[in-house]
Amino acid sequence: MYNNIIIVYENGILKRYPKNPILTPNKSNWWESQAVFNCATLYDGNKVHMLYRAIGEYENYISRIGYASSRDGYSFKRRNKIAFDPILDYEQFGIEDPRLSKIEDKTYVTYVVLSQHVKAGPAVSTALAAVNKDYSHFERLGIITSKEMDNKDVVLFPEKLPSKLNKGGKSFFSLHRPSSWVGKAYGVDSPSIWLGESSQLTTVEEHTLLMKPEFEWEQLKIGAGPPPLKTKYGWLVIYHGVSLDRIYSAGAAILDLNNPAKIVCRCNKPILTPTTEYEKSGDVDNVVFPTGLCNIDGELFLYYGGADKVCCLATAELDDLIQYIFQNNEI
Ligand code: BMA
Numbered sequence: 553m554y555n556n557i558i559i560v561y562e563n564g565i566l567k568r569y570p571k572n573p574i575l576t577p578n579k580s581n582w583w584e585s586q587a588v589f590n591c592a593t594l595y596d597g598n599k600v601h602m603l604y605r606a607i608g609e610y611e612n613y614i615s616r617i618g619y620a621s622s623r624d625g626y627s628f629k630r631r632n633k634i635a636f637d638p639i640l641d642y643e644q645f646g647i648e649d650p651r652l653s654k655i656e657d658k659t660y661v662t663y664v665v666l667s668q669h670v671k672a673g674p675a676v677s678t679a680l681a682a683v684n685k686d687y688s689h690f691e692r693l694g695i696i697t698s699k700e701m702d703n704k705d706v707v708l709f710p711e712k713l714p715s716k717l718n719k720g721g722k723s724f725f726s727l728h729r730p731s732s733w734v735g736k737a738y739g740v741d742s743p744s745i746w747l748g749e750s751s752q753l754t755t756v757e758e759h760t761l762l763m764k765p766e767f768e769w770e771q772l773k774i775g776a777g778p779p780p781l782k783t784k785y786g787w788l789v790i791y792h793g794v795s796l797d798r799i800y801s802a803g804a805a806i807l808d809l810n811n812p813a814k815i816v817c818r819c820n821k822p823i824l825t826p827t828t829e830y831e832k833s834g835d836v837d838n839v840v841f842p843t844g845l846c847n848i849d850g851e852l853f854l855y856y857g858g859a860d861k862v863c864c865l866a867t868a869e870l871d872d873l874i875q876y877i878f879q880n881n882e883i
Contacts, residue, residue, distance in 0.1 A: 564802070564823035565876040566854060566866035573830050573862035574628055574855075575604060575620065583608040583616050583634050587835050589857030591620075592650040592661065592778070593844030600625050600846055600853070601687060603635060603650040603661060604863055607835075614638065615646040617663070619687045625846060625853045626865065636690050642667035642679065651843060652683070653708040653779045655724075659683040660753065662726075664704045665695065678706040678728070680754060696754050702731040705745075705775030705792075708753065710782065714810050716749060717758055723749045725812055726756060727776040727789070740764040743773035745791060747813055760813050763805065766882065769795050769822050770803060777802060777842035778854075782809070785874050786816045790842050790854065793822065800839040801825035802856065804877050820882040823873070824856070824866055834859025 575588045584606035591604035602620045607613065619635035620628040638647045645666030653660050665679045678697045681690040697703035705728065712722035726748040734740055744764040748756035765771050770793025780787040787807040792800050801822035808814035826838045837859055844855030850870050858864045868876075 564821060564825065565873055566802075566824045566868045568828065569626060569865040569867065571626070572828070572864045573858055574626065574865050575630070575863035577607075577861070578630065581608075581632060584618055586610065587861045588618065588863055589834075589860050590649045590841050590843045591855050591857070591863045592652040593846055593853070593855050594652040594654060594659065595625070595846035595848055595853075596654075599623055600628075600848075601652070602628060602844065602855070602863075603652060603687070605648050605650065605857075606634075613646070615648045617647055617650055625848050635687060636661075636663075636681070638665075640692065642677070642695055645675075647679075649704065649841075649843060651707045651779055653710050655708060655710055655753070656712075659685075660708060661690070662696070662706045662708060667695075676702040676704050676731075678704055693754055696756070697728065697730075701733075703728055704731075705729040705777075707776045707779040709780050709787070709812065713812060716760075716813070717751075723751060724753050725749055727762065727780070728756070729773070729775040731773075742771065743775070745774055745776055762807075762813065763791070763815065763818070765793065766818070767793070767803075767820055769793055769799070769801050769825065771796050772798065774803070777856075778845035780807065780812070781845050781847060781852075783847075783870060783874065787812055788845075788874070790823070790845055792841055798838065799826060800841055802840050802842045802854070804873070806874070806877060815883055817877050817881045818883050819877040819880045821880050823868075823876070824854070826859070828858075830858040830862050830864065832859065834861030836860040840864075 587607040617636035620630040648664040709725040715723040749758040772794040777790040802824040805818040841857040
């Protein structure tokens with residue numbers, strides 16, 4: 553029904569940084585000369601640390617990861633050297649879309665790997681690495697999704713939460729998007745966001761369907777954006793939703809603080825949708841792809857990829873965004 557129509561969605565509550573994009577390709581470094589996008593961020597109370605996906609050539613389209621940091625959240629200083637390079641077998645076709653979480657005082661990055669050993673069948677998995685304090689060393693902890701299927705958009709909750717598996721205990725939780733878990737057996741018609749529970753960060757033992765596409769602007773598929781952010785209202789989950797005509801927008805929901813399987817509130821409108829030139833036109837057109845979220849003194853900084861070409865920023869007061877989600881709640 554919507555196939556041939558370009559739908560223009562109303563824009564949300566976030567304000568774009570007027571000096572967007574905040575990072576553009578750097579022609580003097582071969583590895584980031586063509587595109588820099590989909591950046592992970594982590595605020596340590598002093599600095600915003602950023603890992604971003606970088607493309608240096610279109611022949612093989614292999615992604616690498618660069619590092620940048622900022623004192624104010626707006627202007628970023630980049631390191632010249634590649635921060636994280638695909639060197640292992642399972643990374644050999646690239647490492648993409650990092651997401652940063654701090655858990656029990658350690659920094660972790662989940663990242664998409666395109667690997668040879670899944671190339672004959674599914675091609676996309678997610679791996680985990682622990683990151684040292686100055687983001688110069690990545691201790692690889694292996695692939696954390698099942699090798700039998702494509703699974704990306706994996707993000708980790710920053711703390712352990714009450715377990716469903718082990719009464720009275722606590723577990724690690726994650727969000728993930730198994731592409732093939734679609735159909736009657738799974739209760740969904742298109743790729744959806746699942747909640748994972750586990751006793752270790754490197755495996756998932758229990759899966760619960762959390763959110764499936766509900767609205768026109770996310771009808772094709774949805775996937776988690778940045779790791780959930782703890783607020784007094786619940787876990788703030790920002791995700792991407794893709795329409796049938798392949799417009800990528802950002803959506804938002806709030807999960808119960810002690811039971812992340814419970815959706816408190818879900819916004820029926822996108823909170824940000826491609827509108828500007830740098831979101832509408834790039835290596836893949838019409839893409840807003842959120843991957844980083846920081847709360848800096850009550851102001852939310854949402855970092856996102858624009859059209860698979862540049863890194864961008866949009867901000868909102870935390871309370872305003874929460875109010876907007878409640879006002880447009882569909883649950
Ligand atoms: C997704 C991922 C993202 C990308 C988006 C839009 O499937 O590959 O890295 O930004 O598509 O092309």
